[in-house]
Amino acid sequence: MATRILFLTFLAITSSLALASDPSPLQDFCVADPNNPLKVNGLVCKDPKLVEAKDFFWSGLNVAAAINNPVGSQVTPVNVAQIPGLNTLGISLARIDFAPWGINAPHTHPRASEILTVLEGTLLVGFVTSNTENRLITKTLNKGDVFVFPVGLIHFQQNIGYGPAVALAALSSQNPGVVTIANAVFGSKPDISTDILAKAFQTDPAIISNIQAKF
Structure with missing residues (x-):
């Protein structure tokens, strides 16, 4: 009897946890229809019969962005706004270009964790833990190095080299948001x-x- 009660309790807890998580997609894809006036948590699906290859495609991530601004960096996002086919898939990308000593100023992504790969140059990166400690965790990254920023935490990158630097960030949301x-x-x-x-x-x-x- 005790074993049965324990099993039922475990089942109830795991069922509750399952209901609390994001549901898995129930179709092959849900290409965003930006022209639909309906507001949902995400974007309304385009009629799948009207979906084309261009809905899953974007070009230009190889192009360096202008970095002649006060902070000396520029982010080129590739999220659901650029690729409608990312809708409901929970992923996106961004290219970050840095002038020498430029910074990607302290910011947060309210809806995504980030994994950053340095393609060129040397970056000083870091994030700050929450108010219980406010501990700064930093690392110097070189070409090919990878660093992770947990969801919601304040983080930054700085080019500490004398030439331009480039990084590629992958994020765990189709629309991660950014709060500088x-x-x-x-x-x-x-x-x-x-x-x-x-x-x-x-x-x-x-x-x-x-x-x-x-x-």
Whole structure:
């Protein structure tokens, strides 16, 4: 009897866990239909009879992006917005180009973990653990090296070489999202109150106003 109760309890727990996870796709593919006005958690499927090879294709990841901006980097995303066939598949890519000493500023991906491969150059990368420790974990990467950034954690990359650098990132979402910390905090619309930010950063409101003006 005790064994039966234990088995039923285990079954109930595992069933609950299964219901809490994302469902597996129930068809071969669900090519996104961006013209459909219906809003769902993802994008509405295009009629499979109208699907073509171009729905699973995008070209241009070999092209270096312009990096003459204040941070010295540029991200070229390849997600469901570029390839409609990625809809429901839970994967995407991004190319990141760096000028010498350029940075991919501290940011998070709210819906994805990231695995980054250095194609050219030398990068200093890192992420910060959550508030229980706020521990910085960093590593210097060279060509061919790979590093993982866990979902939701603040992370960054910096080109520490004297020439351009290139990295390729794979992400565990068709639409991983990105929250660049400085842009979100100092460039929100409307502005977060200077009083709130001054207290949060333990500084003067005038300094906050000066930073906000840059964003």
